[in-house]
Amino acid sequence: MLVTFFRTLILYVVIVFGVRLMGKRQLGELQPSELVVTILISNIATLPIEEVETPLFSGLLPILSLVTFEVIISAINLHSRRMRRVFSGSPVVVIKNGEIDQKKLQELRFSIDDLMAQLRQNQIFALDEVDFAVVETTGKLSVYQKYGARTLTPKTLELPDQPDQNAPPLVVVSDGYVYSDYLALCGKDMAWLEGIAASRHTVIGDIFVMTLDRAGNYHMVKREGAV
Protein backbone atom coordinates (compact mmCIF):
# COMPACT_ATOMS: atom_id res chain seq x y z
CA MET A 1 0.00 0.00 0.00
CA LEU A 2 2.84 2.35 0.88
CA VAL A 3 4.38 1.60 -2.51
CA THR A 4 1.16 2.64 -4.24
CA PHE A 5 1.04 5.81 -2.14
CA PHE A 6 4.58 6.84 -3.09
CA ARG A 7 4.07 5.94 -6.75
CA THR A 8 0.90 8.05 -6.80
CA LEU A 9 2.76 10.92 -5.18
CA ILE A 10 5.58 10.74 -7.75
CA LEU A 11 3.10 10.58 -10.65
CA TYR A 12 1.11 13.48 -9.18
CA VAL A 13 4.24 15.64 -9.00
CA VAL A 14 5.27 14.67 -12.53
CA ILE A 15 1.81 15.34 -13.99
CA VAL A 16 1.52 18.71 -12.24
CA PHE A 17 4.97 19.57 -13.57
CA GLY A 18 3.89 18.41 -17.04
CA VAL A 19 0.71 20.47 -17.05
CA ARG A 20 2.67 23.51 -15.83
CA LEU A 21 5.21 22.92 -18.58
CA MET A 22 2.42 22.86 -21.16
CA GLY A 23 1.47 26.31 -19.93
CA LYS A 24 -1.61 28.23 -18.92
CA ARG A 25 -3.17 27.85 -22.38
CA GLN A 26 -3.68 24.21 -21.55
CA LEU A 27 -5.85 25.04 -18.56
CA GLY A 28 -8.31 27.16 -20.51
CA GLU A 29 -9.74 26.09 -23.82
CA LEU A 30 -8.21 22.92 -25.19
CA GLN A 31 -6.92 22.75 -28.73
CA PRO A 32 -7.44 19.32 -30.36
CA SER A 33 -3.83 18.24 -29.73
CA GLU A 34 -4.02 19.41 -26.12
CA LEU A 35 -7.25 17.48 -25.62
CA VAL A 36 -5.56 14.34 -26.96
CA VAL A 37 -2.58 14.81 -24.64
CA THR A 38 -4.82 15.43 -21.62
CA ILE A 39 -6.88 12.30 -22.25
CA LEU A 40 -3.80 10.19 -22.88
CA ILE A 41 -1.99 11.42 -19.77
CA SER A 42 -4.97 10.71 -17.54
CA ASN A 43 -5.22 7.20 -18.96
CA ILE A 44 -1.51 6.40 -18.82
CA ALA A 45 -1.17 7.69 -15.26
CA THR A 46 -3.71 5.23 -13.90
CA LEU A 47 -1.77 2.15 -15.08
CA PRO A 48 1.36 2.43 -12.89
CA ILE A 49 -0.79 3.63 -9.98
CA GLU A 50 -3.14 0.64 -10.14
CA GLU A 51 -0.58 -1.97 -11.15
CA VAL A 52 2.43 -2.14 -8.87
CA GLU A 53 3.84 -4.76 -11.27
CA THR A 54 4.39 -2.07 -13.91
CA PRO A 55 7.69 -0.21 -13.57
CA LEU A 56 7.12 3.46 -12.76
CA PHE A 57 9.33 4.41 -15.69
CA SER A 58 6.79 2.82 -18.03
CA GLY A 59 4.29 5.41 -16.85
CA LEU A 60 6.61 8.38 -16.46
CA LEU A 61 8.27 8.02 -19.84
CA PRO A 62 5.14 8.27 -22.03
CA ILE A 63 3.67 11.05 -19.87
CA LEU A 64 6.79 13.19 -20.12
CA SER A 65 7.14 12.32 -23.82
CA LEU A 66 3.60 13.52 -24.51
CA VAL A 67 4.23 16.74 -22.59
CA THR A 68 7.45 17.45 -24.48
CA PHE A 69 5.81 16.66 -27.83
CA GLU A 70 2.99 19.05 -26.99
CA VAL A 71 5.37 21.86 -26.00
CA ILE A 72 7.54 21.34 -29.08
CA ILE A 73 4.55 21.08 -31.43
CA SER A 74 2.98 24.22 -29.96
CA ALA A 75 6.31 26.05 -30.44
CA ILE A 76 6.40 24.89 -34.08
CA ASN A 77 2.73 25.88 -34.52
CA LEU A 78 3.58 29.34 -33.29
CA HIS A 79 5.92 29.83 -36.24
CA SER A 80 4.21 27.81 -38.94
CA ARG A 81 0.70 28.55 -40.15
CA ARG A 82 0.58 25.29 -42.10
CA MET A 83 1.48 23.19 -39.03
CA ARG A 84 -1.05 25.16 -37.01
CA ARG A 85 -3.73 24.23 -39.51
CA VAL A 86 -2.72 20.57 -39.41
CA PHE A 87 -2.68 20.32 -35.61
CA SER A 88 -5.39 22.78 -34.59
CA GLY A 89 -7.52 23.24 -37.70
CA SER A 90 -8.92 26.60 -38.77
CA PRO A 91 -11.82 28.68 -37.50
CA VAL A 92 -14.92 28.20 -39.65
CA VAL A 93 -17.45 30.94 -40.41
CA VAL A 94 -20.91 29.48 -39.91
CA ILE A 95 -22.97 32.67 -40.02
CA LYS A 96 -22.05 35.36 -42.52
CA ASN A 97 -24.02 38.60 -42.96
CA GLY A 98 -26.75 37.08 -40.84
CA GLU A 99 -27.06 34.02 -43.12
CA ILE A 100 -26.38 30.52 -41.78
CA ASP A 101 -23.91 28.57 -43.92
CA GLN A 102 -25.63 25.19 -43.77
CA LYS A 103 -22.90 23.48 -45.80
CA LYS A 104 -20.25 24.51 -43.29
CA LEU A 105 -22.45 23.39 -40.43
CA GLN A 106 -22.79 19.97 -42.07
CA GLU A 107 -19.04 19.78 -42.64
CA LEU A 108 -18.50 20.47 -38.94
CA ARG A 109 -21.30 18.03 -38.02
CA PHE A 110 -22.79 20.92 -36.10
CA SER A 111 -26.57 20.65 -35.80
CA ILE A 112 -28.82 23.70 -35.60
CA ASP A 113 -29.50 22.73 -31.99
CA ASP A 114 -25.77 22.86 -31.27
CA LEU A 115 -25.58 26.27 -32.93
CA MET A 116 -28.54 27.59 -30.95
CA ALA A 117 -27.10 26.20 -27.71
CA GLN A 118 -23.79 27.93 -28.36
CA LEU A 119 -25.60 31.18 -29.21
CA ARG A 120 -27.56 30.97 -25.98
CA GLN A 121 -24.29 30.48 -24.09
CA ASN A 122 -23.26 33.78 -25.67
CA GLN A 123 -26.48 35.35 -24.29
CA ILE A 124 -28.07 35.48 -27.75
CA PHE A 125 -31.52 34.01 -28.11
CA ALA A 126 -32.57 35.28 -31.54
CA LEU A 127 -30.79 34.25 -34.72
CA ASP A 128 -31.59 37.54 -36.40
CA GLU A 129 -29.37 39.33 -33.86
CA VAL A 130 -26.28 37.61 -35.27
CA ASP A 131 -24.27 39.19 -38.04
CA PHE A 132 -21.26 36.92 -38.00
CA ALA A 133 -20.37 33.72 -36.12
CA VAL A 134 -17.22 31.65 -36.17
CA VAL A 135 -16.60 28.18 -34.76
CA GLU A 136 -13.14 28.45 -33.25
CA THR A 137 -10.56 25.66 -33.31
CA THR A 138 -11.47 24.91 -29.70
CA GLY A 139 -15.08 24.25 -30.78
CA LYS A 140 -16.39 27.41 -29.16
CA LEU A 141 -18.60 29.83 -31.06
CA SER A 142 -17.55 33.46 -31.34
CA VAL A 143 -20.36 35.81 -32.27
CA TYR A 144 -20.45 39.30 -33.68
CA GLN A 145 -23.88 40.81 -33.18
CA LYS A 146 -25.74 43.11 -35.53
CA TYR A 147 -25.40 46.78 -34.69
CA GLY A 148 -28.90 47.11 -33.29
CA ALA A 149 -28.45 44.15 -30.94
CA ARG A 150 -25.09 45.10 -29.48
CA THR A 151 -24.69 46.17 -25.86
CA LEU A 152 -24.67 49.90 -25.36
CA THR A 153 -21.15 51.07 -24.55
CA PRO A 154 -19.67 54.47 -23.56
CA LYS A 155 -18.09 54.52 -27.03
CA THR A 156 -21.47 54.16 -28.72
CA LEU A 157 -22.72 57.03 -26.60
CA GLU A 158 -19.58 58.98 -27.52
CA LEU A 159 -18.77 59.61 -23.86
CA PRO A 160 -15.26 60.94 -23.11
CA ASP A 161 -12.66 58.33 -22.18
CA GLN A 162 -11.72 57.97 -18.51
CA PRO A 163 -8.27 56.36 -18.40
CA ASP A 164 -8.47 55.97 -14.61
CA GLN A 165 -11.44 53.66 -15.06
CA ASN A 166 -9.48 51.36 -17.37
CA ALA A 167 -7.27 49.99 -14.62
CA PRO A 168 -8.79 47.09 -12.73
CA PRO A 169 -8.32 46.83 -8.97
CA LEU A 170 -5.46 44.49 -8.08
CA VAL A 171 -4.91 42.50 -4.90
CA VAL A 172 -1.95 44.21 -3.22
CA VAL A 173 -2.22 42.51 0.17
CA SER A 174 -3.47 38.99 0.73
CA ASP A 175 -3.45 37.43 4.19
CA GLY A 176 -0.85 39.95 5.34
CA TYR A 177 1.42 39.26 2.37
CA VAL A 178 2.25 42.27 0.18
CA TYR A 179 2.37 41.81 -3.60
CA SER A 180 4.98 44.48 -4.25
CA ASP A 181 4.76 44.03 -8.05
CA TYR A 182 1.07 44.93 -8.07
CA LEU A 183 1.70 47.74 -5.61
CA ALA A 184 4.31 49.20 -7.98
CA LEU A 185 1.93 48.67 -10.93
CA CYS A 186 -0.58 50.92 -9.14
CA GLY A 187 2.16 53.53 -8.62
CA LYS A 188 2.36 53.08 -4.84
CA ASP A 189 5.06 51.91 -2.45
CA MET A 190 5.42 50.28 0.97
CA ALA A 191 5.51 53.65 2.74
CA TRP A 192 2.12 54.52 1.25
CA LEU A 193 0.75 51.11 2.24
CA GLU A 194 2.04 51.41 5.79
CA GLY A 195 0.50 54.90 5.97
CA ILE A 196 -2.88 53.59 4.85
CA ALA A 197 -2.70 50.72 7.34
CA ALA A 198 -1.76 53.12 10.15
CA SER A 199 -4.64 55.45 9.23
CA ARG A 200 -7.00 52.46 9.67
CA HIS A 201 -5.35 51.66 13.03
CA THR A 202 -3.86 48.39 11.84
CA VAL A 203 -0.64 46.89 10.52
CA ILE A 204 -0.02 45.22 7.16
CA GLY A 205 0.22 41.79 8.79
CA ASP A 206 -3.39 42.17 10.00
CA ILE A 207 -4.84 42.92 6.56
CA PHE A 208 -6.90 40.01 5.23
CA VAL A 209 -7.25 41.43 1.72
CA MET A 210 -6.67 44.80 0.11
CA THR A 211 -7.33 45.79 -3.49
CA LEU A 212 -6.03 48.92 -5.17
CA ASP A 213 -6.41 50.51 -8.59
CA ARG A 214 -4.21 52.97 -10.41
CA ALA A 215 -6.46 55.88 -9.41
CA GLY A 216 -5.53 55.11 -5.79
CA ASN A 217 -8.95 53.75 -4.85
CA TYR A 218 -8.56 50.94 -2.38
CA HIS A 219 -10.69 48.47 -0.49
CA MET A 220 -9.34 46.92 2.68
CA VAL A 221 -10.66 44.03 4.78
CA LYS A 222 -9.00 43.47 8.16
CA ARG A 223 -8.30 39.99 9.43
CA GLU A 224 -11.00 38.75 11.81
CA GLY A 225 -9.95 39.17 15.41
CA ALA A 226 -7.33 41.80 14.55
CA VAL A 227 -7.46 44.96 16.68
Added chain:
Amino acid sequence: MKRLVTAVVLLFLIVGISCFSLFAQERELGELNRLAIELRQTEATGQLEEKSEELFRLWNEKERLLVLFVRHDVLDELTVRMAQLPSLARHGEYGLFYSGVDVVLARMEDLLEAARPTYRNLL
Protein backbone atom coordinates in the same frame (compact mmCIF):
# COMPACT_ATOMS: atom_id res chain seq x y z
CA MET B 1 11.30 29.95 -24.76
CA LYS B 2 12.17 28.63 -21.29
CA ARG B 3 9.42 26.02 -21.68
CA LEU B 4 10.72 24.95 -25.06
CA VAL B 5 14.26 24.59 -23.74
CA THR B 6 12.97 22.54 -20.77
CA ALA B 7 10.95 20.37 -23.14
CA VAL B 8 13.91 19.77 -25.46
CA VAL B 9 16.19 18.94 -22.52
CA LEU B 10 13.51 16.60 -21.18
CA LEU B 11 13.14 14.98 -24.58
CA PHE B 12 16.87 14.28 -24.75
CA LEU B 13 16.69 12.89 -21.23
CA ILE B 14 13.79 10.61 -22.18
CA VAL B 15 15.59 9.38 -25.29
CA GLY B 16 18.73 8.89 -23.19
CA ILE B 17 16.91 6.87 -20.54
CA SER B 18 15.17 4.80 -23.23
CA CYS B 19 18.49 4.03 -24.94
CA PHE B 20 20.10 3.25 -21.60
CA SER B 21 17.26 0.87 -20.71
CA LEU B 22 17.76 -1.01 -23.98
CA PHE B 23 21.54 -1.04 -23.51
CA ALA B 24 21.20 -2.21 -19.90
CA GLN B 25 18.80 -4.99 -20.84
CA GLU B 26 21.01 -6.13 -23.70
CA ARG B 27 24.06 -6.17 -21.40
CA GLU B 28 22.49 -7.76 -18.32
CA LEU B 29 20.32 -10.29 -20.12
CA GLY B 30 23.14 -11.05 -22.57
CA GLU B 31 25.40 -12.04 -19.70
CA LEU B 32 22.69 -14.19 -18.14
CA ASN B 33 21.88 -15.68 -21.50
CA ARG B 34 25.48 -16.79 -22.00
CA LEU B 35 25.54 -18.47 -18.61
CA ALA B 36 22.19 -20.16 -19.23
CA ILE B 37 23.33 -21.46 -22.63
CA GLU B 38 26.48 -22.79 -20.96
CA LEU B 39 24.27 -24.49 -18.38
CA ARG B 40 22.08 -25.97 -21.13
CA GLN B 41 25.16 -27.43 -22.81
CA THR B 42 26.58 -28.89 -19.59
CA GLU B 43 26.04 -32.58 -19.38
CA ALA B 44 24.01 -34.14 -16.59
CA THR B 45 27.14 -35.49 -14.99
CA GLY B 46 28.73 -32.03 -14.91
CA GLN B 47 28.55 -29.30 -12.29
CA LEU B 48 24.87 -28.53 -12.87
CA GLU B 49 24.06 -27.55 -9.31
CA GLU B 50 27.01 -25.16 -8.90
CA LYS B 51 26.40 -23.55 -12.27
CA SER B 52 22.66 -23.13 -11.72
CA GLU B 53 23.38 -21.59 -8.31
CA GLU B 54 25.77 -19.21 -10.01
CA LEU B 55 23.07 -18.35 -12.56
CA PHE B 56 20.58 -17.65 -9.77
CA ARG B 57 23.09 -15.50 -7.90
CA LEU B 58 23.87 -13.52 -11.06
CA TRP B 59 20.16 -13.16 -11.78
CA ASN B 60 19.56 -11.68 -8.33
CA GLU B 61 22.29 -9.10 -9.03
CA LYS B 62 21.00 -8.19 -12.47
CA GLU B 63 17.36 -8.06 -11.40
CA ARG B 64 18.05 -4.95 -9.33
CA LEU B 65 18.54 -2.94 -12.51
CA LEU B 66 16.02 -4.79 -14.66
CA VAL B 67 13.25 -4.05 -12.17
CA LEU B 68 13.32 -0.43 -13.38
CA PHE B 69 12.36 -1.30 -16.94
CA VAL B 70 10.73 -4.73 -17.00
CA ARG B 71 7.33 -5.71 -15.68
CA HIS B 72 7.79 -7.12 -12.20
CA ASP B 73 5.56 -10.16 -12.76
CA VAL B 74 7.78 -11.27 -15.66
CA LEU B 75 10.87 -10.91 -13.45
CA ASP B 76 9.13 -12.80 -10.64
CA GLU B 77 8.38 -15.68 -13.00
CA LEU B 78 12.04 -15.86 -14.03
CA THR B 79 13.15 -15.71 -10.39
CA VAL B 80 10.91 -18.68 -9.56
CA ARG B 81 12.20 -20.64 -12.55
CA MET B 82 15.85 -19.99 -11.68
CA ALA B 83 15.33 -20.70 -7.99
CA GLN B 84 14.05 -24.17 -8.91
CA LEU B 85 17.09 -25.12 -11.00
CA PRO B 86 19.69 -25.95 -8.26
CA SER B 87 17.20 -28.16 -6.45
CA LEU B 88 16.23 -30.00 -9.65
CA ALA B 89 19.91 -30.60 -10.41
CA ARG B 90 20.58 -31.79 -6.86
CA HIS B 91 17.79 -34.35 -7.01
CA GLY B 92 18.64 -35.58 -10.49
CA GLU B 93 15.48 -34.28 -12.19
CA TYR B 94 17.39 -33.60 -15.37
CA GLY B 95 14.39 -33.54 -17.72
CA LEU B 96 12.70 -30.85 -15.64
CA PHE B 97 16.03 -29.10 -15.15
CA TYR B 98 16.81 -28.75 -18.86
CA SER B 99 13.24 -27.77 -19.72
CA GLY B 100 13.47 -25.15 -16.93
CA VAL B 101 16.65 -23.76 -18.48
CA ASP B 102 14.91 -23.69 -21.88
CA VAL B 103 12.01 -21.71 -20.40
CA VAL B 104 14.47 -19.27 -18.78
CA LEU B 105 16.32 -18.85 -22.09
CA ALA B 106 13.09 -18.32 -24.02
CA ARG B 107 11.73 -15.77 -21.52
CA MET B 108 15.00 -13.82 -21.52
CA GLU B 109 15.03 -13.80 -25.31
CA ASP B 110 11.42 -12.58 -25.23
CA LEU B 111 12.38 -9.77 -22.86
CA LEU B 112 15.21 -8.67 -25.12
CA GLU B 113 13.06 -8.91 -28.22
CA ALA B 114 10.29 -6.86 -26.58
CA ALA B 115 12.72 -4.08 -25.65
CA ARG B 116 14.10 -3.62 -29.18
CA PRO B 117 12.36 -1.00 -31.33
CA THR B 118 11.79 -3.41 -34.22
CA TYR B 119 8.91 -2.98 -36.66
CA ARG B 120 7.16 -5.97 -35.08
CA ASN B 121 7.17 -4.28 -31.69
CA LEU B 122 6.23 -0.92 -33.12
CA LEU B 123 3.25 -2.20 -35.10
